[in-house]
Amino acid sequence: MIQFEHISKSYGKTPILKDLNFTIPDGQFVVLIGPSGCGKTTTMKMINRLLEPDTGSIFIDGKDIQSEDKVSLRRHIGYVIQQIGLFPNMTVAQNICVVPRLLKYDKDKCDEIVTDLLKMVKMEQYADKYPSELSGGQQQRIGVLRALAASPPIVLMDEPFSALDPMTREILQDEIKNIQQKLNKTIIFVSHDMDEALKLADIIIFMSKGKIVQIASPEDMLENPANELVRDFLGKHSSESQESSAIESFMRTSVQSMRKDRGVRECAERMARYSVDTLLVIDEEKHYLGTVSIGDIRHWGKELTSIEPLIRQTARTARIGDDAKESFDYLLDSEVNASYVVVLNEDDTIAGLVTKTSVARSVAETLWGDVK
Ligand SMILES: Nc1ncnc2c1ncn2[C@@H]1O[C@H](COP(=O)(O)OP(=O)(O)O)[C@@H](O)[C@H]1O
Ligand SMILES: [Mg+2]
Structure with missing residues (x-):
């Protein structure tokens, strides 16, 4: 102390x-x-x-x-x-x-x-x-x-x-x-x-x-x-400026991404290090390509040298400037059970992520006024 x-x-x-x-x-x-x-x-x-x-x-x-x-x-x-x-x-x-x-x-x-x-x-x-x-x-x-x-x-x-x-x-x-x-x-x-x-x-x-x-x-x-x-x-x-409903007001910008030519092992290690089960994958120009999950790495990883074959395009994406509502509805849909939406810049590079936590915060705000 x-x-x-x-x-x-x-x-x-x-x-x-x-x-x-x-x-x-x-x-x-x-x-x-x-x-x-x-x-x-x-x-x-x-x-x-x-x-x-x-x-x-x-x-x-x-x-x-x-x-x-x-x-x-x-x-x-x-x-x-x-x-x-x-x-x-x-x-x-x-x-x-x-x-x-x-x-x-x-x-x-x-x-x-x-x-x-x-x-x-x-x-x-x-x-x-x-x-x-x-x-x-x-x-x-x-x-x-x-x-x-x-x-x-x-x-x-x-x-x-x-x-x-x-x-x-x-x-x-x-x-x-x-x-x-x-x-x-x-x-x-x-x-x-x-x-x-x-x-x-x-x-x-x-x-x-x-x-x-x-x-x-x-x-x-x-x-x-x-x-x-x-x-x-x-x-x-x-508080005030977050009243805007554009999606960038709700996203986090510290996002882990990995180049597609990186090794499976490096990718798994990075996931472990940051305690995440998915990583975003980018190309040489930092354009977003999709995601790789720890499940896929476990299942297929041993035979591969790079993560490229494991990239999936299943994650929902949104653009900077989009209204947040659509993404929120998607994240709150219990049948979909998604935990994030990837937000992209105009040039397809990654701007950030909107997660369920961002939604919860915003909902609390609407219900209780100044909660943040
Ligand atoms: N050795 C010094 N002699 C006179 N003024 C100093 C000296 N060191 C710092 N100051 C003044 O003390 C103030 C605080 O400085 P500092 O602690 O370095 O600020 P910060 O790290 O917040 O930018 C500043 O106005 C600076 O000009
Ligand atoms: Mg200083």
Whole structure:
């Protein structure tokens, strides 16, 4: 548990943080969000004592961090920033094991850590490569693994994915959420992107001008934004604009898809990793082709090299701009018993999915007014 008590900080005469008070329970994914310059990074750097407050105290598990040795504190708190700064002359494995080596773990233990962590992001074959041989997304993944290597219970992440392209960012978001749940870490993640916050957070802490405006779960924040600024940030997600009945207002955009030339095994692994029983399949130009199900993979998979022969065109599709009603009726039809509709852009690429959950939410809204 991390507690902020009356934390304030000024630079010169300018107050930057103004009496911050909050508690973060263990195992939560907390996203710190707010306009640029509101004090997110400053707040985060207090937790590993890269910065000290002028007044107030921070407690981790009841212990005032001021009384702890900075270096040992930092060894128990992972830290990931946007410019990850892998060491160029070290291999991936060596980069991951910087902290374990400082902690004098033996070689076998280090090797084990590297293998386990790389496996988690499907990069086992990269252990002996150098950072310059990796893509930006892969480097950032290694940066995340490095922060996790000594199993810190707390990981701080300051806009770690904001320099990546949107596709890669989505994938890394999925991965970090997965890792957090699997390893039960407390993650404090700075973002200025509400989509990211809504997707990742158990708790969102919204800051403005050095103060906390609202602490809430994504659902509660959507339901009851504390003020206009929060409402603005929620933008397209918030109540008023969702009154539109176009299908894109109800869809989720983080969707797992797989190219048709990919292997059956890779596909099955991806399904397991994301706990889904169907994946959307696309071609080289990202056009939607259909779906592949785990049932078909189990039944036919062994004889095939790629998933292409298993693609079925049974899933219902809709277009961006379509009225949502038709898709909703379809999803609510108990005889069909479908769990999603695939929403396509005009060029046949995938825009997102509308699921039964989206329907339930919308129905609740209609029945009870402002429920979201
Ligand atoms: N070393 C510093 N000296 C003076 N002002 C600073 C310093 N570091 C940050 N600030 C100011 O503090 C405010 C909060 O900064 P920061 O925590 O980095 O914001 P955020 O991460 O939310 O964008 C900004 O107005 C910034 O200009
Ligand atoms: Mg910042």
